[in-house]
Amino acid sequence: MMKRVGRSVAGLVASVAAVITLGVISAGGATAAPGQFGASPVGIAVTDVVANGEIVAMGGCGQTFNPDVPGAKAYWQVECTSTQVRISGWVEDTRADGKCAKVKATFDDDNNSTFYSSAACPKGERESFTSSYRRGNSVSAYLYTYDV
Numbered sequence: 001m002m003k004r005v006g007r008s009v010a011g012l013v014a015s016v017a018a019v020i021t022l023g024v025i026s027a028g029g030a031t032a033a034p035g036q037f038g039a040s041p042v043g044i045a046v047t048d049v050v051a052n053g054e055i056v057a058m059g060g061c062g063q064t065f066n067p068d069v070p071g072a073k074a075y076w077q078v079e080c081t082s083t084q085v086r087i088s089g090w091v092e093d094t095r096a097d098g099k100c101a102k103v104k105a106t107f108d109d110d111n112n113s114t115f116y117s118s119a120a121c122p123k124g125e126r127e128s129f130t131s132s133y134r135r136g137n138s139v140s141a142y143l144y145t146y147d148v
Helices: 009-015
Strands: 018-021 024-027 032-038 046-049 055-058 072-080 084-093 099-107 114-116 126-130 138-147
Touching: 072 099, 072 138, 084 099, 084 138
Parallel strands: 018 032
Antiparallel strands: 018 024, 024 055, 032 138, 046 055, 072 084, 084 126, 099 114, 099 138
16 A cells, blocks of 8 residues: 655655656665656656655656756656657766766566666766667666766
């Protein structure tokens, strides 16, 4: 049973990284603002915080997302056909801290294939990316930084 708690979404996201899935963003770790977005044609966006630290978010094809973490920001859009899905956008390094930023996307296809954007670094560098279309209707994507 999912019980709602009184914390703000902004406070939770600021204190933990999150993995967004079609319908669910689960708490993660380190400096990542993950996002898993299903390619369902649902036309709504709903967000709630629940007792186990998850944020519930529903989204549809064509929706855009603007995650940011300390040292990085990104933008991406989930694009889909009737049988395939891809992610496209950009990633930018925002801090002179010796780290680079990337976006990682995992597809729910037969191979659970993974796509990584090019690395954005040093500070101010922005890299555009577009994955190839993959079979399926969902993609898990997240922004992260790492030491070089």
